[in-house]
Amino acid sequence: MEKVKSLLLLLATLVATITYHAGLDPPGGVWSRDGQRQQNRYKAGDPILSVMNPSRYMVFFYCNSTAFVASLVVILMVRARGLIRRHTLEVAMLLxxxxxxxxxxxxxCRDMFTTVKLLALPAAxxxxxxxxxxxFTLDHKEMSYEDNRKLEKRRKRLLLLAILVATITYQAGLTPQGGFWxxxxxxxxxxxxxxxxxxYQAFFYCNSTSFMVSITLIILLVNPNLYKPGIRCYALYVCMVIALFGLMGAYLSGTIPDPQTSMYVFVLVAVEITLIAITAMALLVLLIFGEANGEDDSNSSRPGPAGDRAMRRQHKSGNSARRKYMMVLAILAASVTYQAAIKPPGGDQAGNAVMRLNNPARYSAFFYCNSTSFVASVVVIVLLLQESLQNNILLLYAMNTAIVLDLLGLLGAYAVGSSRDWKATGxxxxxxxxxxxxxxxxxxxxxxGRR
Known part of the structure; x- marks a missing residue:
């Protein structure tokens, strides 16, 4: 019961947050002054889409408002046990x-054909x-308690990532970089x-794919009958990787104006993976060297079976805490850097960052630091999704190094992007x-003091 409450509260908070912002900053922007178009008069601040395409705006408004109001109802009623037992709040969450x-x-989007293609993505x-x-689940066997516990952990990771992707891609798709006419x-x-x-086409389809796949994942991860077989056969992992690569593609196409700069991000991905591999290998060499120097043949110094089990449990618990720590930090960095890239400091003009035009050195510093942080966080997230790599202590330490690089990039991007003179940056x-x-x-x- 408590797990269901936590899940519903988390999802409802997500929906309330993004629909609230979307309602106040609607797609299409707002009119900058009073005027009239054909028989429709409008005032400054009115949504442009309500005049240019009223039917499309009404669909957006009612769908967004329905999601917002329903999420508030779920937040208010989440403590009602009777509604949870009857699955009433789950139905509201699905709505x-x-x-x-x-x-x-x-x-x-602005045409019916593109809308139909977007709606086909969740179905696909x-x-x-x-x-x-x-x-891939034809030879399904009954799951043990330990298997169910591991599956629940995987589900939490996937749900957290899906919520991250849905949150940042929803607003980015409705109000893309460059603004509106x-x-x-x-x-x-x-x-x-x-x-x-x-x-724009590349950004739109990558961002939309990422959003639709992540929302579909959230729907699947709510129902145990759907997510259990999907996680066991790695189908949901494949969808999550597609969503993350869509996020990466949207970042590349939505923030980089020339192909030469795009190559930097691809090179950066390769460098990040190479750095993690080199760090893991260096730690492995140090570990082997340390074991060779400290080898002791006496059996008396070795712990017994009970001690071995206790050490393994402690070691496993420490690794799990380290993975959660890195996952949270990577999600934080990916979220803020993606949004900062889509809405760069200083604003943008016709899809090109204003700072890039009037202060190219500062913008380059911001872009490269921000991109370094974003790429590092996505690489760490993808690696943490790999079940076979999660208990590799050397790789965990290597990913911890990547997280440090991630946060340093975040610091550099903030330092150069939040000010316009080098004194404030310093x-x-x-x-x-x-x-x-x-x-x-x-x-x-x-x-x-301890000595």
Whole structure:
């Protein structure tokens, strides 16, 4: 019962957050001044889409509002045990997620054919999962308690990632980089679709694929009858990887104006993976060298079977805590860096960052730091999804190194993106150095006090 409450509260909070922002910042933007189009008069601040395409705007508005109101009802009534037992709140939550799909399909594009293609994505995902489950779980055996416990952990990881992806792609798809035209017959259409047509198409389809797949995953992960076979045969893992690669593709196409810079991100992915591999190999060499020097042939110094089991449990618990820590940090970094790239500091003009035009050196520093952090976080997330790698202590330490690089990139992006002069940037970096110095002094004093 408590797990169901936590799940419903988490999902309802997600839906309420993104639908609230989407309702206040609607797709198509708002009129900048009063005017009239044919027989429709409008005022400054009114949604452009409500005038240019009223039927599409009404579909978006009602779907988004339905999801928002239903999520608030779930949040308010989540403590009612009777509603949970009757699965009433789960039905309301499903209505929220379907409302998100409808709102995104109506608000992110302007023609019916594209809307139909978007709505086909969740159906295609469901069909794939069903086919995968049918063909790869024919030899299904009864699961033990330990297997069920592991499966629940996998489900939590997948659900957390799906919520991350859905959160950041929903708003990015409704209000893409570059903004919207506010005048003429193209008012309400994305500017980037006209100025960088190929880039916008790539961004739109990658972002939409990522969003639709993640929402479908959330729907599947709510029902045990659906997610248990899907996780056992790795069908849901495949969907999650597709969503993450869609996120990466949207980042590349939505933030990078030239192919040469795009190559940097691909090279960065290779460098991140190479760095993790080299770090793991170095740790392995050190471990082997240390064992060779400290080898003791006496059996008396070795712990007994009970001691071995206790050490293994402690070791496993420590690894699990380390994985959770890295997953949370990677999700945090991926979320904020993706949003910062889509809405860069200083704003954008026709799909091109303003800072890139008037302060290219500062923008380059922001872009490379932000991209380093984003790529590092996505690489760590993908590696943490691999079941066979999760108990590899050397790889965990290597990924911890990547997380440090991730956070340093985040710091650098904030330092250069939050200010417009190098003095203020230096202040942020100096503040970080001062905090590190304080921690180092504190650790030294603590160590000396123990002696």
């Amino acid at each position: 929220c997620l379907l409302g998100l799909i409808g709102a995104y399909a109506a608000g992110s 995902t469901l069909v794939y999962v069903v086919i995968h489950v049918v063909f 506010t005048e003429g017959h193209r008012a309400g259409d994305p500017i980037m679709a006209d100025t960088y047509g190929m880039r 202040y942020v970096i100096a503040l970080f150095a001062a905090v590190l110095a304080y921690i180092a002094i504190h650790l030294v004093l603590w160590f000396l």
